Amino acid sequence: MRPIDLRSDTVTRPTPGMREAMARAEVGDDVYGEDPTVRRLEERVAELFGKEAALLVASGTMANQVALGVLARGGDEVICEAGAHCFAFEGGALSALWGIQARTLAGERGVLDPAAVEAAIRPDDPHYPRTRAVAIENTHNRGGGKVWPLQAVRAVGEVAARRGLALYMDGARLMNAVVASGTPARDYAAPATLASLCLSKGLGAPVGSVLAGPRDLVQEARRLRKRLGGGMRQAGILAAAGLYALDHHVARLAEDHANAARLGALLSQLPGARLQFPVETNLLFVAFDGRRAAELAPRLREAGVLCNPEGSRPDLLRFVTHLDVGASDIEEAARRIAAAVGA
Numbered sequence: 241m242r243p244i245d246l247r248s249d250t251v252t253r254p255t256p257g258m259r260e261a262m263a264r265a266e267v268g269d270d271v272y273g274e275d276p277t278v279r280r281l282e283e284r285v286a287e288l289f290g291k292e293a294a295l296l297v298a299s300g301t302m303a304n305q306v307a308l309g310v311l312a313r314g315g316d317e318v319i320c321e322a323g324a325h326c327f328a329f330e331g332g333a334l335s336a337l338w339g340i341q342a343r344t345l346a347g348e349r350g351v352l353d354p355a356a357v358e359a360a361i362r363p364d365d366p367h368y369p370r371t372r373a374v375a376i377e378n379t380h381n382r383g384g385g386k387v388w389p390l391q392a393v394r395a396v397g398e399v400a401a402r403r404g405l406a407l408y409m410d411g412a413r414l415m416n417a418v419v420a421s422g423t424p425a426r427d428y429a430a431p432a433t434l435a436s437l438c439l440s441k442g443l444g445a446p447v448g449s450v451l452a453g454p455r456d457l458v459q460e461a462r463r464l465r466k467r468l469g470g471g472m473r474q475a476g477i478l479a480a481a482g483l484y485a486l487d488h489h490v491a492r493l494a495e496d497h498a499n500a501a502r503l504g505a506l507l508s509q510l511p512g513a514r515l516q517f518p519v520e521t522n523l524l525f526v527a528f529d530g531r532r533a534a535e536l537a538p539r540l541r542e543a544g545v546l547c548n549p550e551g552s553r554p555d556l557l558r559f560v561t562h563l564d565v566g567a568s569d570i571e572e573a574a575r576r577i578a579a580a581v582g583a
């Protein structure tokens with residue numbers, strides 16, 4: 241039985257068309273700035289975000305850490321939501337790499353209250369760290385793939401601008417937010433000093449994220465990327481996948497959202513099943529009668545459905561739809577889950 245992999249949208253494999261584009265890619269040494277395909281991808285994302293420049297990096301984590309390493313220094317503080325990936329899921333990188341500390345706030349499905357952000361800014365007093373930046377995440381992973389309303393991004397951006405702080409947007413799943421809300425990427429990115437986009441999640445590329453912003457800050461980001469060993473040579477092979485994804489895999493994200501909503505509707509019919517949040521994009525968090533997710537996930541794996549404990553509560557499982565999961569897989573996954581949980 242072929243397992244249906246709903247662990248994450250990071251598990252997608254390149255399509256034949258994407259592989260063809262990768263094989264054909266024109267390449268050069270990107271450390272010398274001579275890979276034409278990387279340059280094309282960076283120009284494409286800079287244009288998409290309405291920014292001066294962009295930089296291809298190896299992962300969403302690298303995008304987040306290079307961005308915040310540019311915007312803050314050791315001893316500085318970055319305000320972010322308590323479940324933000326840049327704080328909660330990157331191995332303590334903020335402090336380990338840069339000596340930056342996070343000041344975390346409880347958001348509403350990850351969306352920060354601008355007044356709470358403003359209240360968290362430290363006074364200019366040597367007892368306190370300097371607050372340098374605010375980091376937001378759109379869509380918000382731990383918020384169940386929550387789409388930030390544009391007005392909410394603008395409101396946090398207004399506080400940051402007025403108080404002289406940078407705003408960073410972790411846009412790992414920004415195109416999910418764009419497709420779900422109809423808000424253009426450049427409108428979401430406008431209030432942000434730096435913003436990233438992940439190519440290797442819902443967009444289905446094998447590797448990479450792109451960080452966009454002002455030319456001088458992107459140049460500094462290039463230095464930090466090099467410091468982390470992230471300077472790449474003939475990376476056009478990877479950039480071609482990203483360009484292909486931007487050409488062919490953005491609009492179809494609506495299919496992932498519809499599949500997630502369908503799975504949520506089917507699972508909600510099972511006795512004792514509860515969705516933690518209404519489904520907005522391609523993530524759904526489900527509890528089954530309070531049963532421990534760490535015990536259920538292996539049972540589901542045996543039944544042919546791969547998923548992960550969500551982690552914020554012991555009874556929550558996370559299911560993620562993506563390019564390699566079709567509508568028929570959703571119907572079959574729901575059947576397998578129903579059998580495994582004994583519905």
Ligand SMILES: Cc1ncc(COP(=O)(O)O)c(CN[C@H](C(=O)O)[C@H](C)O)c1O
Nearest residue numbers: 248299300301302325329377381410412
């Ligand atoms: C909002 C956001 N920003 C950044 C990243 C990091 O991207 P990668 O470093 O994995 O490419 C992730 C990855 N998220 C992964 C997943 O959801 O399966 C895991 C949790 O790391 C993310 O969800």
